[in-house]
Amino acid sequence: MKSLKTFALGGVHPDENKFSEHAAIEVLPLPKLAIVPLGQNLGASSKPIVKKGDEVKVGQLIAVGEAFISANLHAPVSGKVTKVDDAVDSSGYKRPAVFIDVVDDTWDDNIDRSPEINRNIIMTRPEIIQRIKDCGIVGLGGATFPTHVKLMIPDGKKASHLIINGVECEPYLTSDHRLMLEKGEEILIGIKILMKALDVDKAIIGIENNKADAIRHLQELAADHPNIQVYALKVKYPQGGEKQLIKAAVNREVPSGKLPIEVGCVVSNVGTAFAVYEAVQKNKPLIERVVTVTGKSVRKPSNFMVRIGTPISELIEAAQGLPEDTGKVINGGPMMGKALTSIEAPVTKGSSGILIMKQEESKRQSTKSCIRCSKCTEVCPMGLEPYLLAKTAKLNLLERAEKEKVMDCMECGSCQYTCPSQLPLLDYLRLGKQRVGQLIRTRK
């Protein structure tokens, strides 16, 4: 058998623990109060256009993205705006948000809520991009980069491939997997819309081989679309990284510090493709997403279709509550996610999963000295030397860190996962990235 495609450098294979892969997506009941943070996307925060006391319908625009890299926000629920004020986010810091008291579930009249699948793509390229912008679609893989900006290809560049990311390489998470199984046809239409918007004639869906049912399902659906190919990829973390996926799918390498368009590729998540379908064909803004709630001791690992702004505590309640031995609740997967400081923080456009870790597995083990085994260098998918970068960050040797390409680190955490001395390599890399980023900005 021909060996499966994958990326070349590094990578690890943590335990998959996909407990919720057979749990069909359930629609979560509406929350009583929705807290919609204004800074949900990469780039500038949105500017609120509603005020205290306003009545809003589901899908109504409540904040506009004015900067080049920013996105619109829509009311995920219908009701009354109680305040536009600071809310404690998942890190414990206060960030501005719109608070909406839920009254009922009245939708904006322009949204097509019929269950039929609309297969005719009648919009033109600029219309599609404008609609995606209006509907506030951002990349749902986790980086939350505004999709309309990604589709506006800079002059002089040309995309040859659209790569759809169905890899879901993070352990535990299954939201993309379920979406591919349940909304496969819509995703394919979304891909065709994206292809039209980018003016490309080739699309590749990359899925890791541990989701055989999703691969089969999409291959069957894509059989009558010769332009769309479904690739089964070897299971290896972090294949879902943009640059890794491009390497795996089309064997091209994105140069350091450059975007995928440099090698003629645009990468989008399957969730984004689905959101694009809903926006373009149904005029439905991005107001809900699939979130996995999982963990070793969670009674009912589930996948929920959740409105943005729902408190995370309600999702945990729907998965039959917080287990007694909970040590940490993580927003995202175990490799890249961040621990929540409070479960009252809301679901945002970038939340793909809630992972509940047991007390004993959540504790960090005591660290020992670096033994120069070079395992971190071996597994780094970007070809960096994490032990060195961590040291330079610790000693504040920023020029050296920059020279050693600390900014290429994508914070996948493979180094820290593999370190036999349990050194907090990723933490120091993040610190180094932040400081070097500041240094670069001050030069401008």
Added chain:
Amino acid sequence: MNEVLIYALVTLAMLGTVLAVILYFVAQKFKVIEDPRIDAVDEALPKANCGGCGYPGCRNFAEVSVKSADEHKNLDGLNCPVGGNDVMKQVAAILGLEVAEKDPMIAVVRCNGSKANSPAKLQYDGPSTCAFAQNLFAGEGGCPHGCLGLGDCVVSCDFDALHMDPETGLPVVNDKCVACGACVKACPRGIIEMRLKGRKDKRIYVCCINEEKGGPAKKNCVVACIGCSKCFKVCPHDAIVMNNNLAYIDDEKCKLCRKCVEECPTNSIHELNFPPRKPKAEPAEAASVKEKSVGAGVETATEAKNNQSEPLA
């Protein structure tokens, strides 16, 4: 055999002489004439190389001082905080100038969110550096402005003047502090401030930098400044400014009258090195609380004081 030895010796001697002559002329030609005053000033400096003056090392400070003396005939803007007035006087004497006396400064930690005052709501077990924790989360106590207690300031101090108090989890400044300012730069939250040392080491300052409104601020910490403006109103010297729900005492204007300390409902204004107050006709409880903070070494008026739980003003 002997001949070989003699040839070698003679050749080497000749080579040595020729090169020595060349080197002599080269050294004359490219002679660097350094002002001897730089060496003299450098000699007078404390050689801590701490960077507290704003220049990289004492030698550079000496060079800049001499340059300033030549060009501007003064030493304005130049100050060695470590040496203080004595050293600056010596430097000025070497350069034949006068220098104005500067009031000595000291680092002040403006947070009293100790383990008792701002109890931990969660546990952090990541790397112990404030710079990283600051990016990650608001802090164990939940205050987004408060001390993270991981000791970046202690690491930055070259003078052994800062230590973590294990009981409160806050840094404590001792009298070794030379006001070099390294800790001010190291603190990612800007909690440490350089303030005037004050007459007889007496100081009054607002021990909080939380800019939140009263309610949220007090939710995380019982000794937070709630921005009630009571101190602002009571101050007879206009030394207090209110900004973003936070009081700030201007150390140059403050006359150390202590009226604000009595007025503060959350005890977030600290007084240091004052003699004990005479018990007045005040409520006994409040008086006893104040006595605790009196004469508490050089820094931090200890903790506690959380026995007051009156409603917000």
